Amino acid sequence: MKDSQPTRWATTAELTIATPEGVLFRLPLAGPSSRLYAMLLDIAIVLGTVNGIGLLIHRIFAKAPGFGVMVITLAEFAIGFAYGALLEGFWNGQTIGKRLFHLRVIDQSGLPLRIEQAWVRNLMRVFDALPFAYLVGGLSVLSNPQMRRFGDRVAGTLVIRQAPLVAPGEEFWTRQKYNSFMDYPTIAIKLRRAATPELASLIQDALRRRNELASYARREIYRELAAYLQTEISPFPDELVEMLSDEQYLINAAGVLFGDQRLSKAYR
């Protein structure tokens, strides 16, 4: 039984799950700031709801204000806990705040959380909120590699980021008709071998955000990236590099990294 349990380990920002079938996948963990924003939004929603109900109850119990106060006091308390527990339990691990900030609570084995887990992590708020402003919970999130507050640790849950994803389309740099870097296969292979996935993503992101960046920022970023590649990773001949703008240099580098695997037409 124990062998069939999924194993898991965490890096700073993600949790890797190895399923019993031997499938390995990563889940990005939610950071403290997005969780804080989602929580503040949820608190605002709860306070708004409670006050709305309060006004209604005051009208209903206009002749018996004591009962009104009783209902409001108990409703406020119950809603404070039940809001998170019921929504997370029945709405795919999300409260309204979590849904808007693309967060989701899941079981630590990668499965949806169960209703009792939702209750446990929300009841444990009485401890996480100590001594004020969720200090204990906040410190717990910051000190834990899986960014779990005490409620999550007891309930065996995690909060992950779940931004909507679409199947990535093809980028233009993978379909270049001619890439001058391909004429230097040895250096191009060196670039492929030496570039880490992080560096490759950085180049891709920089090119993709071309139009979002201010022109001076774009020039500076492209210049730095191209200079780094040229000096540290793949020194292409000066006569070639002199003819290329920094942007074209990066487009060519991205073409080498992400493009057709056949390096040079001369090799075919």
Added chain:
Amino acid sequence: MILDLERFQTQAGPRWSSLESLLVAIEGRPDRRLNPMEAEQLQELYAQTAVDLNRVTHGALAPELRQYLERLVARAYAELHYVPPTRSELWQPRRWLRIFTLFPETFRRQSRYFALAVLITVLGCALGGLAVHYDPAAVDVLLPANYLRNPVQRVHEEEQGKNQDRHSTLSEAAFSAQLIRHNLEVAMLAAALGVTFGIGTALLLFENGVLLGAVAVRYTQQGFGLFMSAWLLPHGVFEIPSILIAGQAGFYLARVLLHRREDRDVRQSIREWLVLIAGTAMMLVWAGVMEAFFSQHHEPVLPYWFKVAVGGGELALLTVYLLLIGRRKTDAEADNKLPAENK
């Protein structure tokens, strides 16, 4: 890059889209149940996409495609392995009413943690009581509220009806809600403090005990023993045991967390912790109602002997409830288990 990404995406794209639409359909259902055909299709697409993910991870530099496939695989994995409760299971009133028998059953099953909570509270009581007995000046340190320090004044005010403004039904209702809420917060904290390996729970119970012992001795010393019993018993017989049960839940949680790696059924243990808290909440609602509507009325409105008798009756009922409800079933279960274990 070993993989020809373009060809790969063209070939595998349709099955990713099918998996995605299947997942959207399943996730949109409230009960998230699969019919056998869907289950088969999901299993097949999951296996194929997992292989695709593996190929992208090891054969291509395509972080976004990898992330997309990881998300698909994670969602499919969750749907295949998660057994959600059915709607009929969730909305059966009989199922919810089970809490009334589950609570005493759980209480008895984990009674050693209750004994520990009682022991710590009694130690606190003894310390508070002895401190006030031998050094009456200790009340200034031990009892926070002024009304607790001056029984003469308090009893006089209560019996003269100076707190009459609180005694209308309407304000009693509001007072009762405040008491319920405050007590629930304390009880939940005692249960949650189990996460500090029980140290926080123990400190909270001990402090409660000191307060209780000091008040009891202070009032008895000044000849108000009967007043105090009549004042505290009607709600205290529920309130004090409920805080002790919350302490029991706290110690139980500490045990569960300490033995997490060896314990194969953490899920069941956590469920028991929740049942104890739910039971405590039910008891505290009753205690709050009694405290606001009954305990605050004194002689001549209500004779003290009557209030003490009501308190005694409640305690007897609570004892019967906690010790006997669900016992026959538990015994039968134990009998069934024994031969199986011996085999």
